[in-house]
Amino acid sequence: MTAPPDTTSAFAAAQQAREAAWLSPLAMPSYPARRASEEVDSGVRTPFQRDRDRIVHCKAFRRLKHKTQVFVAPEGDHYRTRLTHTLEVTGISRTVARALRLNEDLTEAIGLGHDVGHPPFGHIGEDVLDRAGRERFGRHFRHNEHSLRVVDVLERLNLTEPVRDGILRHSSGAGEPATLEGKIVRLVDRIAYINHDIDDAVRAGVLHPGDLPVDEIAILGPTGPARIDTLVNDLVEHSEQAGDIAQGKSVGRAMYALRSFMFERVYLGPRARAEHAKIERVLRGLFEWYCTHPEDLPEPVPGADEADRVIDYLAGMTDRFAIRAWTVRFVPQGLAL
Structure with a gap:
């Protein structure tokens, strides 16, 4: 009997040949796969495609659909969530990567995984967890660091090093980031959230299109799609010239000025500040409850201390789960007769 053909090696060799012919010399090649625990490569997917699939199939990724982007637990069907934000970032990032002949599979995996550690209630929730953790445990909380903990420890995905870095x-x-693909996601994250948050703020009545700064809109465009098109084309053009991921000066300044406007009028505006106190009350209440009632926490992962257990659980909650957990513990439920 003859041994079956080594399809893994054949696929890897063919993929390496395709990448050598197509990818820029600045791109991160798919092989060899650098993982904390070595694995036999797939016979039908690159290492970065396997990382992408592991992220999409993990529980933390699925919970993103019920986590705030800007507007807390939105009732409307068309507001962004952390999941739709992730998909928008990933789609735009792949467009940029393809235009620059960089590794799309790596870019996609980073884009899909970049926010899996984000807590409920958006950046307000992140700030509350950070302050509570530092005050009680002397430990800060950053969602990007927690995203890495999610894929490494809580979900045990054994991702490749370039994806983890991104x-x-x-x-x-x-x-x-160590790779240009990681730098794409880092910049496109801002491009995506600035523009889709404007759309959501207008939908919510927090902004009127006429409120947007005139000079920046004149440079970037009057609509979200027009602004994204301007930013992406500018990014591709200047990155090709620089051999790095770079925005042009005029467009880059306009983007950051628009970002500052959004912080002033939306992220830290009157409507947002009114929600801050409510979010603080919910997350602070739950934080203190679980610190004093560890029996209510799930079984710890190996090596987890008290801080890990509390922060892992709270950061993994969706908005509605956190609201429900707080309601059960702090709102009178009445007595059954």
């Missing part, structure tokens, strides 16, 4: 370093203050 997830960790997609936020400012975490250092530059």
Whole structure:
């Protein structure tokens, strides 16, 4: 009898040949796969495609559909959630990667995994968890660092090193991503949320289109699709020239000015501030409850201490689960007769 053909090696060899012919010399190749625990490569998927699939199939990814992007537990069907934000970031990032002949599979995996550690209630929830953790445990909370903990420890996905790096370093203050693919996701994250948050703010009546800053809109475009098109084309053009991921000066300044406007009028505006106190009350109440009632927490993962158990559980909650957990513990339920 003859041994079956080694389809894994054949697929890898064919993929490496395709990448050598197509990808830019600046792209991250798919092989060899660098993982904490070595694995035999797939015979039909690249290592980065396997990472993508592991992220999409994990529980933390599914919970993103009920986590706030900007508007808390929105009732309307058309507001963004953390999941739709993730999909928008990933789609735009792949477009940029393809235009620059970089590794789309790596870019896609980073994009899909970058926010799996985000807590409920958006960046307000992240701020509350950070302050509560530092006050009680001397430990800060950053969603990008927690995203890495999710894929490494809580979901045990054994992702490749370039994907892990891109997830960790997609936020400012975490250092530059090691790959151009990671840098794409880091910049496109801002492009996506600035524009889709404007759309949601207008839908919610927080902004009127006429409120948007005139000079920046003149540069970027009057609608979300027009602004994204401007930003993406500018990003591709200047990245090709620079050999790095770079926005042009004029468009880049306009984007950051629009971001500052959104922080002033939406993210930290009057409507948002009115919700801050409510979110603080819910998350602070749950944080203190679980610190004093550890029996209500799930079984810990190996090596987890008290801080890990409380923070892992709270950060994994969806908005509605957190509201329900707080209601059960702090709102009188009445007595059955």
